[in-house]
Amino acid sequence: MSTTVWIILAGAALTYLTRAGGHLVLSRFDNIHPRVEAGLNAVPAAVLTTLVAPAALSAGPAELIALLVAGVVALRGGMMTMFLTGAATLIVLRHFIG
Numbered sequence: 001m002s003t004t005v006w007i008i009l010a011g012a013a014l015t016y017l018t019r020a021g022g023h024l025v026l027s028r029f030d031n032i033h034p035r036v037e038a039g040l041n042a043v044p045a046a047v048l049t050t051l052v053a054p055a056a057l058s059a060g061p062a063e064l065i066a067l068l069v070a071g072v073v074a075l076r077g078g079m080m081t082m083f084l085t086g087a088a089t090l091i092v093l094r095h096f097i098g
Contacts, residue, residue: 044079062093 026032032040056067070086077085 060097062090062097065093066090 052067055063059067066086066089069089070082073085074082
């Protein structure tokens with residue numbers, strides 16, 4: 001097998017172990033402190049920010065418009081709706097703006 005396949009398999013295994021490990025650690029506690037729960041609830045927003053911020057800083061007009069559309073949709077819709085709308089907007093704008 002190629003090196004790329006091994007890297008993908010190792011990444012998948014480590015991702016699974018990280019998620020399973022977190023679940024196993026948290027399952028050992030009867031109740032979770034509210035601060036820990038608040039911190040864990042903030043993780044998805046932090047990850048999304050780390051993915052969006054670099055792209056937004058080096059973005060062209062298509063990316064900025066798609067980001068704005070996704071932000072507006074996020075105010076009304078769910079997370080999946082926001083992702084799909086933002087991605088569709090970006091694809092269409094990149095096709096027409098170039």
